[in-house]
Amino acid sequence: MRPVDFDAAETYEPDDGWRRVSMAGSDQFSFEWFEKPPGHSSPMHAHENEQVCLVLQGEMTVYTEDESVTLGQYDSVLLESGEAHRVENTGDERAVGLDVFAPGRSFDFWTDRE
Numbered sequence: 001m002r003p004v005d006f007d008a009a010e011t012y013e014p015d016d017g018w019r020r021v022s023m024a025g026s027d028q029f030s031f032e033w034f035e036k037p038p039g040h041s042s043p044m045h046a047h048e049n050e051q052v053c054l055v056l057q058g059e060m061t062v063y064t065e066d067e068s069v070t071l072g073q074y075d076s077v078l079l080e081s082g083e084a085h086r087v088e089n090t091g092d093e094r095a096v097g098l099d100v101f102a103p104g105r106s107f108d109f110w111t112d113r114e
Contacts, residue, residue: 012110015040022107030104036060036095041088049101051079053087058095061088
């Protein structure tokens, strides 16, 4: 068993109010808790991992090159490996979510950025 204490977990906070926290995971899958302030969007990007984005609080719109979907509390979306996407908080309050990646990825994806 490898527990992760949320308050002691590795974090990444590149913008005011946008925070990611590395949760328990392995080479097969990884979990990242995140929060976004209203109006915040990640840049369009793609990665080798499949990704499930689950909204825990608020509202987020997920955009791909061809379509978009707005997710409310407890809604989720699957993004395929290599599918370009961005996630934006399109609501009026802080949005909180959980990303699951398979295969798992190191949190260095965030912390080793320039």
